Amino acid sequence: MPAAQRHAHDLRDDALTIWRSGVEAVDSERLVARSIRTWKNGLSINGTAWSARPHSRICVVGAGKAGAGMAAGLEAAVGPEWLSRITGWVNVPEDCVRPLQKIHLHGARPAGLNEPTAAGVTGTARILELVSELDPDDLCIVLISGGGSALLPAPLAGITLEDKQQVTRCLMRGGATIEELNGVRRALSQVKGGGLLRACRAGLLVTLIFSDVIGDPLETIASGPTINLPPDPKAALATLQRFAAVGGEAIPSRVIKALEQMSQQQVKSTAPICRAVQHVIGNNRVAVEAAARSAQRLGYSLLELKWDQPGEAANAGRLLAAQLMRLQEQLAVGAKGCVISGGETTVQLARTNGPQKGGRNQELVLAAAVEMLAAEQLQPFALLSGGTDGEDGPTDAAGAVIDLDVLQRIKQAQLDPQQFLSVNNSYPFFEQLDALIKTGPTHTNVMDLRVGLIGGEAVP
Template identity: 55%
Template sequence: MSDVESLRRDALAIWQAGVDAVRSEQLVVDAVRCDGRTLSVCGETFDLSEVGRIAVVGAGKAGAGMAAAVEEALGPDVLDAKVTGWVNVPADCVRELRTIRLHAGRPAGVNEPTAEGVAGTEEILRIVGSLGEEDLCLVLISGGGSALLPAPKPPVTLADKQEITRQLMHAGATIQELNAVRKRLSQVKGGGLARACRAGRMIALIISDVIGDPLDFIASGPTYPDGTTDAEALAILQKYLGSDIPARVLELLESREEACEESFPHDRVVNRIIGNNASAVNAAAAEATGRGYEVISLGSGNAGEANAEGRQLWERCRSLREDRAGHSGPVCVLSGGEPVVQLARTDKPRKGGRNQQLVLAGLVAAAEDGLRDVVLLSGGTDGEDGPTDAAGAYVDAVVLEAARRQGLDAESYLAINDAYTFFEHAGGLIKSGPTHTNVMDLRVGLVGRE
């Protein structure tokens, strides 16, 4: 095996170790224990003889794995006697479970609210609204939950929300800004699900896909009180869309008085983070160390713009390659987070995602010096990078040579956000399929021995 192949193999294995550490099934199994008589959820114990119904609801890219793990933990007897459930997931994550219904809330690779998502959310609201004081509600929340839990506030329509989401994403709005707007236009986000629930106890198990794990922003905070206002949401819309705000949205945010909403049921609701990007970065670091790399971790709080992040990852690796002072062996640079992509105006066909864009930007920056002894990799832990079937991409000397041999102009592909097409020709796409988890992105930069 050549040095290039060895580095590439290590980079992919390190990334995979990070993903495996936040597999939704294992995270839930670690949090939920049941022996048929008592149920423990994140350390909170319930005598099942005193619990009426157990409702399991939720939404997100990790929803299928989380729901399956809940069923495994509870066991068939408890499931058949007490459990009802409904979880909205992407269409490619739907499978048959014993009791909990997995509902296709949106197509695969299209992170926007749909009519199917609305129908699923209405069923979730019906279930939680039917519960009583003796019942328990488990909520499974993970990345992608915002688009999978649409329930527009009148007079706003689903079409309005779809257009707003699409425009904000294309304009480069951050996930925090997107969620602030979504909450003010939704009946379920910003604590709406908790307020609609009539169970005596609600416990939300959360896999975080947001930097810093803020409970009010993950999936737009369906089980956490809303701290945003209509005025703040309107300011975000004006920042990115100017005067192109749908009339019904403008009417809702401008004319509605900031009245006090129904009191949030703080005494009945518990939110628990069971997995996040830091868990993935730490596991990747352990794998890299085990493979003989010195690890430099940049942590999980890396946002920024994809092109700039890609250039910075290359520059850090180039510096380590050229200046070996203090580094006697191979080095692994790790970082987690979620950058944004500024979409260029073009009438040409294009396809890509933020991870592919980031890596292609790194390749463009590295083209003059070459990628000798360096691999750059970036992938979404959910296995889904933009509207594509790739989790992300990697580049090394082989990919760069393949691009040159085929006459591919990397800068041209980068300029119109067509990274997928570039890597489809040159090689380097990471196709893991759905991972049933989501804790943002994981980046790996490897610098081999001299």
């Protein structure tokens, strides 16, 4: 293997190692277990203390892609005596279901399908039932993580699950932000925007949160099921009207009618019965900073470090590629540099009758590949972007990676990356190049993590 090609492989391996270090730093099982402390007559959850009576119960509920790991970590931390008091139910993707001792993991949607399902409605009804049966001497622990909005569906009376699914598809195809999407979800739900909190009859409710939203706004993560925030039907209506034409799918008349009726009424929020405390224990910054430490251990100079970055996926990929090429010109021969960032981008879907499979991370890397291929010469580099949850769009990949070797294979196969990019068909492009990142469920979710590495001498 030529030296340049061997160096490219080394950089790709390092990029994957750095990325995995970031994901491991937000391992949900470990972080939840670290948050729990017990003593003879009580316990604390991330510093929030609770004293138990002999008959007190602990109810654990929740939803999200990190739910299985969070539930397992909690069971491991409390020990046998406290475990005997626990009942629980957590909605998770089907590929995350596994048997636990006391907490039931309920498959609320298929893997890769980020939409509410009938199974999710059934699971959410059970969660609401459990928390409504508690009393003031009991403790309710809620485990929330990214993906919780789709995994915790409870449509308003008069609105069907299919209505909500149609609304969600329209917004996602139109490129709505997570804030806009969740604002509509809150207005159409019995559980979001504090619905779970208002249904709970325990004396204390503590929420442990893995944030998949820029800035960690508690009312937005999983649509805030334990944040007492009344819905805003007027804002929801405005969002639907703005994206209806872009999404190319009609908004069900029942949804419009329900929101119009709500907007004409004085919406009143019922004060919660129980005391509520929220703790964010995992977020994008934790992952990015852990990746940076890993890069430094491998001998890379940190040239840029950012987290909670928004943007459009293809544009972010072009900017990242341009940044790496600029830094290559500044880096001393033999030196190694690293750019690490995180956040969540959006994708504007093209209208096409052809194949259209991929995700925002694959799209970002594909756009970067277009830019890199146009360069006259490059130093060895590696660039990857992956979802910390192991999912990127409706695919089995977390993201994709490119380096000099991948670029050479693109040329040899006479592939046109721009053609694939123009129709958002990134998955089959990277699949034939063996450049997809596949991890399976990671049991965490703190948005995306991007790694760019450069170093070595220029090659033609």
